[in-house]
Amino acid sequence: MKNIHINLAIQTGVFLLLAAFYTQLGGMPEEAKGYPTFLLAACAIVNASILFSDLRNLRDEEAVEKDPAAPAMIRRVILYIVVLGLYIFMIEKIGYVLSTLLFCVASLQIMRVRSWKMQVLLPLCLTISAYVVFSRFLMISLPVGTWIHFGF
Amino acid sequence: MVFDINHIIGGFFNVLQPYNMLICIAGLFIGVLIGALPGLTATMGVAVCVPFSYVMEPEQALLLMSAVFCGGVYGGLIPAILLGIPGTPASAPTAFEGRALTQAGESGRALMAGTVGATFGGIMTALSLLLFSPPLAMVAMKVGPPEQMMLAIFGLSVVCMLSPDNIRKSLLVGFLCLLFATVGQDPVMGYPRFTFNIYQLTGGISVIPVLVGVFSIPEVLKMIENPSGKLVEASKVSKLALHVKDITDNAFNLFRSGLIGVAIGIMPAAGPDIAAFLSYNEAKKASKEPEKFGKGSYEGIISAETAANGCTGGDLVPLLTLGIPGSAPAALFLGAMIIHGLRPGPMLFTENANVVYTMMVGFVIINILMFFVGWLYCRWSSNVLRIPKTILAPVIVVLAAVGTFATNQNMFDVVTMFVAGIIGYGMEKHGYSVAPVALALLLGPMLEEALTLTNTMYAGHYLMMFTRPITVILFAITVFSFVYPLFKIFREKMKSNKAAKAQS
Numbered sequence: 306m307k308n309i310h311i312n313l314a315i316q317t318g319v320f321l322l323l324a325a326f327y328t329q330l331g332g333m334p335e336e337a338k339g340y341p342t343f344l345l346a347a348c349a350i351v352n353a354s355i356l357f358s359d360l361r362n363l364r365d366e367e368a369v370e371k372d373p374a375a376p377a378m379i380r381r382v383i384l385y386i387v388v389l390g391l392y393i394f395m396i397e398k399i400g401y402v403l404s405t406l407l408f409c410v411a412s413l414q415i416m417r418v419r420s421w422k423m424q425v426l427l428p429l430c431l432t433i434s435a436y437v438v439f440s441r442f443l444m445i446s447l448p449v450g451t452w453i454h455f456g457f
Numbered sequence: 458m459v460f461d462i463n464h465i466i467g468g469f470f471n472v473l474q475p476y477n478m479l480i481c482i483a484g485l486f487i488g489v490l491i492g493a494l495p496g497l498t499a500t501m502g503v504a505v506c507v508p509f510s511y512v513m514e515p516e517q518a519l520l521l522m523s524a525v526f527c528g529g530v531y532g533g534l535i536p537a538i539l540l541g542i543p544g545t546p547a548s549a550p551t552a553f554e555g556r557a558l559t560q561a562g563e564s565g566r567a568l569m570a571g572t573v574g575a576t577f578g579g580i581m582t583a584l585s586l587l588l589f590s591p592p593l594a595m596v597a598m599k600v601g602p603p604e605q606m607m608l609a610i611f612g613l614s615v616v617c618m619l620s621p622d623n624i625r626k627s628l629l630v631g632f633l634c635l636l637f638a639t640v641g642q643d644p645v646m647g648y649p650r651f652t653f654n655i656y657q658l659t660g661g662i663s664v665i666p667v668l669v670g671v672f673s674i675p676e677v678l679k680m681i682e683n684p685s686g687k688l689v690e691a692s693k694v695s696k697l698a699l700h701v702k703d704i705t706d707n708a709f710n711l712f713r714s715g716l717i718g719v720a721i722g723i724m725p726a727a728g729p730d731i732a733a734f735l736s737y738n739e740a741k742k743a744s745k746e747p748e749k750f751g752k753g754s755y756e757g758i759i760s761a762e763t764a765a766n767g768c769t770g771g772d773l774v775p776l777l778t779l780g781i782p783g784s785a786p787a788a789l790f791l792g793a794m795i796i797h798g799l800r801p802g803p804m805l806f807t808e809n810a811n812v813v814y815t816m817m818v819g820f821v822i823i824n825i826l827m828f829f830v831g832w833l834y835c836r837w838s839s840n841v842l843r844i845p846k847t848i849l850a851p852v853i854v855v856l857a858a859v860g861t862f863a864t865n866q867n868m869f870d871v872v873t874m875f876v877a878g879i880i881g882y883g884m885e886k887h888g889y890s891v892a893p894v895a896l897a898l899l900l901g902p903m904l905e906e907a908l909t910l911t912n913t914m915y916a917g918h919y920l921m922m923f924t925r926p927i928t929v930i931l932f933a934i935t936v937f938s939f940v941y942p943l944f945k946i947f948r949e950k951m952k953s954n955k956a957a958k959a960q961s
Contacts, residue, residue, distance in 0.1 A: 308887075311887060312887065315887060319633070322633075325653075326636065326651055329650065329651050329653070333648060334643075334646060334648055336643065336645045336648075336909075337643035337645070337646055337648040338650075340639065340905050340908065340909075341636060341639045341650060341651070344632055344635050344636040344639065345636065347632045348629065348632045348633055348636060351625055351628045351629045351632060354625055355625050355626065355629060358625075378682050378683075381681055381682070381684075382678055382681050382682060385677075385678065385681045386678070386879060389674075389854060389875060390875060392854070392858070393858065393868075393871050393875050396858065396862075396871065401859070405855055408851065408854070408855070409855070412850060412851040412854070413851070415681070416681065416684040416846075416850065417684070418847045423847075423848075427851065431851065431852055431855055432855075435855055435856065435859050438494075439859050439860075439863055443491075443497075443501075443505055443863060444505070445862070445863045445866060447859065447862070448862075448868070
């Protein structure tokens with residue numbers, strides 16, 4: 306896939322986003338929509354200019370040679386993003402302590418850390434030290450979970 | 458309000474009491490730690506101190522809060538330089554330069570440049586607070602919506618300068634972020650805009666989660682791309698050292714940035730973040746080597762840190778002299794003062810001169826102490842670079858997630874941070890600079906509100922605002938900031954043409 310194809314997809318995505326914002330303008334009072342309408346127009350003009358310049362360069366750009374290590378790297382990044390998303394989802398559900406412990410273990414697994422000492426020490430030390438700083442020192446009530454209550 | 462040398466001397470002796478000095482040092486240690494944690498800001502640090510201040514004497518309470526405030530603004534530079542993740546929004550420009558310098562094995566020199574800048578800015582603002590509060594307060598009184606609007610427009614001009622290689626992409630990011638800044642309620646009628654029936658968006662998109670996301674998650678994902686090894690090679694972890702030349706070459710930069718910091722500090726609604734960006738931009742325009750900006754420029758770090766820390770004293774000028782808190786930290790100071798039976802305003806300087814002069818002299822001493830506390834923190838924190846990426850990645854994620862949650866104790870902010878992080882990673886991969894994100898989100902709400910109020914003030918006759926002297930000055934600076942780089946390019950072209958002709 307050429308870089309330019311990705312750029313075209315981005316410009317199309319931006320137009321779709323602007324369209325979604327535009328649909329929200331209907332029914333808005335004049336005082337509330339003047340400034341955002343100007344910004345929507347400015348975004349559309351700049352995005353269109355990028356799109357046209359990309360289209361002009363479409364034929365000229367040559368396909369980039371594939372890096373043999375790239376697919377594994379992309380898989381690892383996507384997997385990490387999924388784990389990160391799950392961590393954020395689970396903080397509220399199972400609480401800060403359990404979700405952070407699990408996230409640290411998963412993170413070390415993705416990065417192929419095999420040392421069992423690290424697998425135990427890092428999650429424990431990180432979870433406890435962040436808990437002490439935020440919960441005890443800064444007096445912030447960290448989530449204890451809605452599915453299972455686990456916290457101090 | 459009378460400038461009294463006896464009170465200053467009295468304040469000086471009060472601050473030098475061992476217990477008061479201990480409070481200043483402890484406050485600085487706490488403040489720098491809070492500032493260095495992504496998501497936590499100096500404002501939050503000051504807020505944490507308010508309950509502790511109940512049991513203290515008024516002087517000690519205000520010294521503690523001042524130390525945490527100054528330390529909090531300074532602390533953001535440490536992760537910004539070492540990891541490319543700004544601890545506070547004000548250190549975002551530092552992150553653009555710091556990461557590159559760390560990769561080049563100059564982390565120690567970069568940290569020291571930032572520390573010297575922060576100390577200089579802090580001392581300058583503290584002296585302004587101590588010596589020039591009354592005239593500064595008069596200027597602050599004259600700042601209204603037209604001036605804020607001009608300041609916001611001036612600030613947004615930075616977007617084009619931040620990534621000149623691809624101005625159109627920067628403009629797109631800038632305009633999109635200004636649009637995102639309108640999500641929530643409109644400033645006039647409170648009408649909900651662009652909320653897509655998501656009730657958490659009614660209050661708007663919080664800036665801090667977005668900034669934590671766009672700066673920290675891409676760094677983590679880059680570590681995941683190649684998880685072996687450390688952030689930089691062990692041989693590239695440099696010692697804390699600064700060349701005398703770094704200071705002498707930046708003498709004017711330091712003064713200019715300090716002045717920008719003080720000026721922005723006294724303006725209501727503008728704070729260290731805006732000052733840092735404006736000063737960074739001015740340094741880039743004035744630099745003999747503007748091409749170095751974004752690739753590791755000491756001038757950039759010094760300008761941003763000097764201005765950010767130059768705001769702290771200015772922030773308190775309207776509060777102490779007029780009793781008007783112009784920013785969130787100033788409002789917290791007001792709360793603490795009221796708790797202790799102090800009434801900010803002109804009478805404060807006669808009724809409670811002892812307390813207020815102790816605090817103002819304390820501000821100077823705190824900013825001097827900040828250099829030494831900062832030096833210690835920089836020395837310890839440089840070891841972060843020796844930690845393997847496999848350990849650093851989860852640590853950054855957990856601190857970013859919990860730090861973001863701590864801002865408003867709201868999980869939606871954490872989700873915002875995650876989404877912003879993924880978008881930020883995509884942007885970096887496809888040549889979109891994340892620099893305009895911070896600027897547009899910070900200045901967007903200020904611009905719209907000031908625009909609306911100016912429109913109401915002059916019933917749409919915007920030219921009327923040029924009857925205000927500060928507006929005219931800011932307008933002139935804005936025009937100059939657009940024209941000067943063009944003039945510089947033209948002059949360089951003429952020079953190169955002449956040289957080419959002479960050679961032929």
